[in-house]
Amino acid sequence: MPKKVSDFIEVPTAVVKPGLGVDKRGKSGKEEAYKPDKIQSNSNDALTDDEDNEKFQVLLQHKRLVNSWMKGPGQEYDLNNEKYAEYKNALNKLALDNENVLHRAIQALKEKKSSRNIGAGNIPDTLLTDKALDVIEQVVVDNPTFFTDSARDQIPLFEAPKCEAAIFLRIIKLVVPNSVAGRLNVTSKECRRENEVCPLWDVTEKRRRQCEKGGNVGENVTSFELVDKEERQDAQSSIEDAQSSLGDEQSTLGDEQSSLGDREGIDDTHMYRCLHDEIDAHKVLREDERLRKALRVALRDRERVHSDCLKPLLVAKRFDCGLDGRAQTIPRQSFETFLDLCPxxxxxxxxxxxxxxxxxxxxxxxxxxxxxxxxxxxxxxxxxxxxxxxxxxxxxxxxxxxxxxxxxxxxxxxxxxxxxxxxxxxxxxxxxxxxxxxxxxxxxxxxxxxxxxxxxxxxxxxDLKAEKRFSLTLMDESVMLDKSYIETVRDLSGMKFETVLEFIRLPYWKPLGTPSGPRDTEERGNRAPDPGSTANPGSVRRDGSEGRKVSQEAELDPYKTLFEWLWEGSPDGKNKVRKIFTVEVDDSGPEPHSNAAIREAMRGRADADGNLPRDFGVEVWKWKKFDICADTVATAVPDAHEVYLYSQGNTAVLRGWACDLALSRLKRLKKLIIEIYPKNANDKADCLAYKKGFKRGIREQCPWLEDDDISYTIPDSSGEDDGSNQNGVGKGRDGKGQISSLSSGATLERKDWVGRLKKFNGFMTNITRSLSPRDKPLVEVALLDDGVKLMGLEGDQTGWSFRGDGIEYFVGPCVHGTEMAGCIREVCPMTTLRICRLDDSKAAGNDKFTIKSCSKALRWAIDNGVEIISMSWSYEWKFESQDENDDKAEFAGLVKEAARKAILFAALPDKEVQLQEVAPVGLSDDVIKIGSATRFGKVTEDNALVHSDFILPGEEIQRPGGPPAKGSSYATAYAAGLAAMVLCCLQAHCELVAEEGEDKRPAKMVRVAKTAKGMRTVFRNLSGDGGSKDGGPPFLQPYHVFGESFLDGKGYRLEKLREISTTMLSPTDLKGFPGV
CATH class of the missing domain: 1.20.58 (Methane Monooxygenase Hydroxylase; Chain G, domain 1)
Known part of the structure; x- marks a missing residue:
C-alpha cells in the first residue's frame, strides 16, 4: 500500500523551490519521498490524507509520463497500452498545488532547455514529439481550463510560447475559426447546397471525435492515436487524383480546395462528404465556446499577452528558412485565431x-x-x-x-x-x-x-519634402473640366500622387454657364471673359508670353483622360495610382459620361482577348449617373464593397437592377444604396410601392446581403444648394480680415515699374537656363492665399490645400491668390511657387481664413524649406474664445519661427490701425512690412498713418470695364517677387564665380540675403531716393541697379552680375554679418 504524504512530513528536508522540488532522486537513482514543507490548497479546508495521497500519486504519474516525453521519439509511454492505463487516467486530474500535466510538462521543458544553456531570447529545437503533443491536445479538449489555470504563479498559456511554441499553437488550433463557426450551424442538406466542402472538415480531428453523434468518444483510446504519415500522404494523392478527374469546372475551387491537405480527417479521401450527419455541430460550438471563454479570461492581461505570447513568437528563428517546420511554425490561421481572441x-x-x-x-x-x-x-x-x-x-x-x-x-x-x-x-x-x-x-x-x-x-x-497626395478633390470648380483642363492640371499643378488614393471627388464636368458647341481655338490667357461668365477668372497673362492653346469645343467623356493620367503616372513613369478607395463623381448634368466611357475610365480599353488592363480596386462607388447600366458597375468596380446607384424614378430601371445578374458578380458587396429622384408624384408612388420587391430581387441575386444592407431612399426633393461659390472666395473685405478685391481679368499697366524690369527678367532667364542642372529650385516662394488658377500660369509650381473639404489649391475662383501669383511671376519669372490654399470655407467674423489653416500652411512652408513666404493679407489680432486663443498663439509662434528660417513679407491693412493689433505684420519685427505706393513712388493714403518697412506699387491697377484697383496686397506680392529675383541673381553669380575661382564672398552674399536683416539691407540699396527725403518708407526702384539694357556673352554676364551683387550687398554691408 502506498505511503501517505503525511508519513514524510517529519523527515528533514531542504526547502524546495516552487516547481523544482518534486523530482529529486537519491544516489541509487530511486525516487525519494516527496517532503513538502507546506501543503497548499485552493480550498478553504485542508486536504485529507487520502486526498493528499491521491494528488501525490497523480504528481508521480505526471512526472513519469512527462519524463518519457523528454527522452525523445519512441520513448513515450503508449497510452493505448493497458500497461500505462493509470497514466491515462491521471491526465484529467490535478496534482499537488493544483498542478496539471501541462504545468509539469512546461516545467520539465524549462529545466531541460536550461540545462542545454539555451538563452532565453533564442528559440530552441522543438523537444516534444507529435505523440506527446497529441496527448496534450486531448487533455485540453477534455479540460479547456487546464491551459489557463495558474499553479505556482505559472499559466501554461503564457509559458508555452517561451519554451515550446508547438504546445501553444496546437491548443490555439483547437479553436474553431470565426469564418468556419459561422457556417457550422446548418443542416446537412443546407451544407451540401451552400458549401463545396463541409466546414466540419476545418474542425480539428480531436474536436470532431469528441462531438461524434451517439457516444462519448473522448474515452476512446484512438483519440490518442497518430494518423500515420504514409497513410496521410496516400490519402492526399487520392484527393489530387479525384480533383484532376473533376474537370475544369471543379478545378477553380480556389483557396478552400487548395487547403484540403491541411485539414485533419479520419479518411481524407472523403472530404467531399458532409459530416453534419456524423458530427454534432451544436456540440462542437458549445465545446469551442468553453475553450474560448477560458482563453479570453486569461488574455485580459494585456502586458503578458505582449511579453509572453506575441514577443516570443515574433523572433527571427520562427521565420528562419534553415530550420525545420517544427521550429518555424507560425501557421496563419492559428495566429489569426489567437489575435481574434485577444481583447x-x-x-x-x-x-x-x-x-x-x-x-x-x-x-x-x-x-x-x-x-x-x-x-x-x-x-x-x-x-x-x-x-x-x-x-x-x-x-x-x-x-x-x-x-x-x-x-x-x-x-x-x-x-x-x-x-x-x-x-x-x-x-x-x-x-x-x-x-x-x-x-x-x-x-x-x-x-x-x-x-x-x-x-x-x-x-x-x-520628411515633408517627400510628401505626395493621397486624395484628389476638384469639387466646386467653376470652369469646364474638359480634356484641356485636365491636361493643364497634369502639366502645371506639380501634383505627385501616392500609389493609393483615399478618394477622388469630381464635379459635373460642364458647369452651368459654360458654352456648348464648337468654337474657335483661341488663347484663354489673353481673353477677357464676358461679364457674368464662369470662365477662368485667373487666366489673364501678365508677361505677354504665349500661353497654352486650348480647344474651346466641349469634348464628351473627359474623365477618361483624368483616370488615364492617374494610372499612367508622370512622364518619368512614377506616381502611378493603383488603388482608389472611393470614387465620387457628380455626373447628374445633361451631358453625362457614357457607360462605355465609365468602363474605360476605370478599366482601360480591352485588348484583343478581352482583357482589361487596369483595375483601381475601388471599394466605394458613388458615380452619380442616373439609371446607369448594372453591367457597367460590375465591370468598372468588380471588388466594390459599397455601391451607390441613382435613379430618376423609372421603375423599369429599378426592376432591371433587381433582376440583373450583373450585381451578383460583386462578390465583395456589403452595402447597396439606391437613391431615387422621381420627376413627379406618380413616379414617386410607384417607386415606394416597389421597395419591398426591389429588396427581394436584390437578395435573390446577392443572397449574402441582409435586408438592412440594402438602402432604398427617396431624398427630400425640396432642393439643396451644393454650396458652390458660396464661401466668399475672392470677394474681398474692408477693415479686418482684409484682402483687396480684384475682379476677373484685372491687369496692371505694362509701363513704369513692372515694364522697366522686363528686359532684366529676360537677361536673368537666359542666365539661369545656362546654369548646371540642380536638384533644388533656384528659389522657392510660398504663397499663402486662397489658391491659384493654373490656366495661363507659366513656370514650376506645386501646392497644397488646407481647406477642411480638401478641395485642391487650383479649384474654384481663386481670384486673389491668382493675382498675387501673377505679381510674383511678373518680377521673377523663374520662381518656383509653393502655393498654400488657406481655408476660407469656415472663416469666422471678419477673418478671411481660419487661423488653424494659416498655422498648418506656415508649418508646411517651413518644413519644405522655402526661402520666401508671402502673405498678402491681414486680420485683427484680438483674443476671444480659448480655442481661438490657442490657435492664434500657435500661429504667432510659427510666424516667429518662420522669420528665423525664411524671409516673410506681409501686407499692411489698407486702413488706419495700430500695427500691434494686426497679424501677421504685427507679430514679429522680423516680418518685413510692405505698404502700397502710388505710381509716382509715394505712400498711398491708406498706408500713410501705418509704419511700413518698404513700399512698392499698389495703386492704379487697371481692370477691364471697371475702376482701377489698389491695395497693399499687390505691393507685398511684388516685394516677394523682387526678393526672389535678388536671390536668383546672387545665386547665379555665386555659381558662375565658382566655375572661375574660389571667391567665397558670393556664397556669403547668398546666405546674408536669405535672412530678414540681409534682405532689408538689399532692399534699402535698391530703393534709390524714393521716399527717403521726406522721411517716408523707402520706395524700391530695382531697375536703377539692375539696368535696362543688356549684352550677351559669358564674360559680360559674370561681370554684370558681379556689379549688381556688390551694389546690393557691398563689402561694407557684409561686415555687418560676421557670423553668417
Whole structure:
C-alpha cells in the first residue's frame, strides 16, 4: 500500500523551490519521498490524507509520463497500452498545488532547455514529439481550463510560447475559426447546397471525435492515436487524383480546395462528404465556446499577452528558412485565431516598455535568410486584426516611430525576396493608413477623434519634402473640366500622387454657364471673359508670353483622360495610382459620361482577348449617373464593397437592377444604396410601392446581403444648394480680415515699374537656363492665399490645400491668390511657387481664413524649406474664445519661427490701425512690412498713418470695364517677387564665380540675403531716393541697379552680375554679418 504524504512530513528536508522540488532522486537513482514543507490548497479546508495521497500519486504519474516525453521519439509511454492505463487516467486530474500535466510538462521543458544553456531570447529545437503533443491536445479538449489555470504563479498559456511554441499553437488550433463557426450551424442538406466542402472538415480531428453523434468518444483510446504519415500522404494523392478527374469546372475551387491537405480527417479521401450527419455541430460550438471563454479570461492581461505570447513568437528563428517546420511554425490561421481572441485594447495601446508587436515584426526584415513571405503574412494578420494600431508609435517628438517609419528607414537584408516582401509590407501599411476612417491614437495612446488627414500625412511623411497626395478633390470648380483642363492640371499643378488614393471627388464636368458647341481655338490667357461668365477668372497673362492653346469645343467623356493620367503616372513613369478607395463623381448634368466611357475610365480599353488592363480596386462607388447600366458597375468596380446607384424614378430601371445578374458578380458587396429622384408624384408612388420587391430581387441575386444592407431612399426633393461659390472666395473685405478685391481679368499697366524690369527678367532667364542642372529650385516662394488658377500660369509650381473639404489649391475662383501669383511671376519669372490654399470655407467674423489653416500652411512652408513666404493679407489680432486663443498663439509662434528660417513679407491693412493689433505684420519685427505706393513712388493714403518697412506699387491697377484697383496686397506680392529675383541673381553669380575661382564672398552674399536683416539691407540699396527725403518708407526702384539694357556673352554676364551683387550687398554691408 502506498505511503501517505503525511508519513514524510517529519523527515528533514531542504526547502524546495516552487516547481523544482518534486523530482529529486537519491544516489541509487530511486525516487525519494516527496517532503513538502507546506501543503497548499485552493480550498478553504485542508486536504485529507487520502486526498493528499491521491494528488501525490497523480504528481508521480505526471512526472513519469512527462519524463518519457523528454527522452525523445519512441520513448513515450503508449497510452493505448493497458500497461500505462493509470497514466491515462491521471491526465484529467490535478496534482499537488493544483498542478496539471501541462504545468509539469512546461516545467520539465524549462529545466531541460536550461540545462542545454539555451538563452532565453533564442528559440530552441522543438523537444516534444507529435505523440506527446497529441496527448496534450486531448487533455485540453477534455479540460479547456487546464491551459489557463495558474499553479505556482505559472499559466501554461503564457509559458508555452517561451519554451515550446508547438504546445501553444496546437491548443490555439483547437479553436474553431470565426469564418468556419459561422457556417457550422446548418443542416446537412443546407451544407451540401451552400458549401463545396463541409466546414466540419476545418474542425480539428480531436474536436470532431469528441462531438461524434451517439457516444462519448473522448474515452476512446484512438483519440490518442497518430494518423500515420504514409497513410496521410496516400490519402492526399487520392484527393489530387479525384480533383484532376473533376474537370475544369471543379478545378477553380480556389483557396478552400487548395487547403484540403491541411485539414485533419479520419479518411481524407472523403472530404467531399458532409459530416453534419456524423458530427454534432451544436456540440462542437458549445465545446469551442468553453475553450474560448477560458482563453479570453486569461488574455485580459494585456502586458503578458505582449511579453509572453506575441514577443516570443515574433523572433527571427520562427521565420528562419534553415530550420525545420517544427521550429518555424507560425501557421496563419492559428495566429489569426489567437489575435481574434485577444481583447482589442491589447492592440490599441503600446506596451509600457518596448515596441508594439507590429513594430517587432517589421524589424525582422533586417534579418537575412528568412521566409519573408511568412513574415509578411504575419504582419498582415496583425494589421488586419486592429488596423488603427499602425498609428501607434514609440519614442517622443521627432524620434517617435511607427511601424511604417521603422520599415521605411530599416537597413534591410540585400536579398531579392526581402526587397519584394518588404515593399509589399510597406504598401500594406500605406493602404491601411490611407483607407482608414475611424478615430486613431493620440499622443496619450488613447483612441480619439483627431484631424485624420493630418494624422495620415504625419504617418506617411516625416520628411515633408517627400510628401505626395493621397486624395484628389476638384469639387466646386467653376470652369469646364474638359480634356484641356485636365491636361493643364497634369502639366502645371506639380501634383505627385501616392500609389493609393483615399478618394477622388469630381464635379459635373460642364458647369452651368459654360458654352456648348464648337468654337474657335483661341488663347484663354489673353481673353477677357464676358461679364457674368464662369470662365477662368485667373487666366489673364501678365508677361505677354504665349500661353497654352486650348480647344474651346466641349469634348464628351473627359474623365477618361483624368483616370488615364492617374494610372499612367508622370512622364518619368512614377506616381502611378493603383488603388482608389472611393470614387465620387457628380455626373447628374445633361451631358453625362457614357457607360462605355465609365468602363474605360476605370478599366482601360480591352485588348484583343478581352482583357482589361487596369483595375483601381475601388471599394466605394458613388458615380452619380442616373439609371446607369448594372453591367457597367460590375465591370468598372468588380471588388466594390459599397455601391451607390441613382435613379430618376423609372421603375423599369429599378426592376432591371433587381433582376440583373450583373450585381451578383460583386462578390465583395456589403452595402447597396439606391437613391431615387422621381420627376413627379406618380413616379414617386410607384417607386415606394416597389421597395419591398426591389429588396427581394436584390437578395435573390446577392443572397449574402441582409435586408438592412440594402438602402432604398427617396431624398427630400425640396432642393439643396451644393454650396458652390458660396464661401466668399475672392470677394474681398474692408477693415479686418482684409484682402483687396480684384475682379476677373484685372491687369496692371505694362509701363513704369513692372515694364522697366522686363528686359532684366529676360537677361536673368537666359542666365539661369545656362546654369548646371540642380536638384533644388533656384528659389522657392510660398504663397499663402486662397489658391491659384493654373490656366495661363507659366513656370514650376506645386501646392497644397488646407481647406477642411480638401478641395485642391487650383479649384474654384481663386481670384486673389491668382493675382498675387501673377505679381510674383511678373518680377521673377523663374520662381518656383509653393502655393498654400488657406481655408476660407469656415472663416469666422471678419477673418478671411481660419487661423488653424494659416498655422498648418506656415508649418508646411517651413518644413519644405522655402526661402520666401508671402502673405498678402491681414486680420485683427484680438483674443476671444480659448480655442481661438490657442490657435492664434500657435500661429504667432510659427510666424516667429518662420522669420528665423525664411524671409516673410506681409501686407499692411489698407486702413488706419495700430500695427500691434494686426497679424501677421504685427507679430514679429522680423516680418518685413510692405505698404502700397502710388505710381509716382509715394505712400498711398491708406498706408500713410501705418509704419511700413518698404513700399512698392499698389495703386492704379487697371481692370477691364471697371475702376482701377489698389491695395497693399499687390505691393507685398511684388516685394516677394523682387526678393526672389535678388536671390536668383546672387545665386547665379555665386555659381558662375565658382566655375572661375574660389571667391567665397558670393556664397556669403547668398546666405546674408536669405535672412530678414540681409534682405532689408538689399532692399534699402535698391530703393534709390524714393521716399527717403521726406522721411517716408523707402520706395524700391530695382531697375536703377539692375539696368535696362543688356549684352550677351559669358564674360559680360559674370561681370554684370558681379556689379549688381556688390551694389546690393557691398563689402561694407557684409561686415555687418560676421557670423553668417
Amino acid at each position: 482589442s485594447d491589447v492592440f490599441d495601446e503600446a506596451p509600457e516598455k518596448g515596441p508594439t508587436p507590429l513594430q517587432i515584426a517589421v524589424q525582422l526584415f533586417s534579418e537575412q535568410s528568412l521566409d519573408y513571405e511568412l513574415l509578411f503574412t504575419t504582419i498582415e494578420a496583425l494589421v488586419n486584426r486592429r488596423p488603427k494600431s499602425i498609428f501607434l508609435s514609440t519614442g517622443a517628438g521627432d524620434s517617435a516611430r511607427t511601424a511604417y517609419r521603422i520599415l521605411k528607414t530599416l537597413k534591410a537584408a540585400k536579398e531579392p525576396e526581402n526587397t519584394l516582401w518588404r515593399s509589399r509590407a510597406e504598401e500594406l501599411l500605406k493602404r491601411k493608413c490611407i483607407g482608414y476612417r475611424e478615430p486613431v491614437p493620440d499622443k496619450k495612446k488613447q483612441m480619439v477623434d483627431v484631424d485624420l488627414q493630418e494624422t495620415k500625412r504625419n504617418f506617411l511623411y516625416w
